[in-house]
Amino acid sequence: MTPEIKEYKRDIIIEVTANLMFPLILLFGLYIMIGTGGTGGGFQGGTILAAAFIFYITVFGHEKGREKMPESVNALFKSLGLFLYNGAGWICVLFSLAGAQWLNMPAFWPVTDYVGVAGARSFLVGYMVSVGIGLTVMAAFVSQYFDLAWKEDEEMEGGE
């Protein structure tokens, strides 16, 4: 029994709208993710970034979506996020020559010279920790969506 193959119909309105919206949603996700003054954070911003990619894949199909987000880049982001967070902890240990504790943020001396102790904490939290969380969350969501959107016939072609 062969399932009916529906012809893929392009819709110019949806495609143009998606092309317009995709970078804007990414920008909004970054705005939510970076910095400490806003209402968001890493988890929320990462989810919005993932929503942008899922939107793109839904409109253009997963083959074109793969070009936007290749599997290698996805795997890189997934682990890079955790490494950024752990790196924020390691920076504090390394720059204080193992005098400070793990994630003891005021010990980040190149930054404390310029912006002070409180500014160093804010810098690490806003630009390393939040971005790290966001990258991991985004890559996890997108990879799950790719896995679920994979079709049977393509599995036969590409498998093994």
Next chain:
Amino acid sequence: MIPRQIKTLTLFGLITAILLTAVSIYAIEDLPAFGDENSAVNKHIKLFSVDAAGLVDSLNAGILPAEIKNKTEEMGFIKGPTCPGCQNENYPTLEDGNYKIEYIPQGTWMGGRFYTDGGWDVSILEGEIFYNEFQQYYFIKESEGKLIVYRYNWPVRVSERTEEETAMINSVTSGLADYRGYDTMGEETVILTGAIGVILLVRRRGRL
């Protein structure tokens, strides 16, 4: 049997896993102990100090001296607007009968907190309008002829000291990623592990 060749990528993965394990062990060893008085959550906030002459007896009798009471009210810890047009502040008034003073000797372990110095605990009793429950509020310590007045941390740290300590306007962000940074790191690790688990279960393709 032919021994399997160890590929370069596998070796890198092994080294990374060993490093991450070392980091986790280090992080667990490095956590501040529960009840550590110098940890961010338990640290007292110093308010001011007054001369101790004649005030110790009053404290031992359970009455807050007028000097300390007036000075706290001067600092703005009063109920009601501190300036024209301000909102009401939720600080308890220190009228007689609203508080209880208790001397705690050095080395006591009480309420999850270790007292490295002896001192007087000023607690707010039940029935106060804004503090319905029994709550430790001020801590007074005698040192070199001076009485040093501290405030217990939790309400202070969140509402007053966040911006000064972390340069963040948003106290939620500082709580999430700064004061409780280990917790958030664990959450992120859980997300990564969950994603890897979903990949192992759901992915049906031969190559990545």
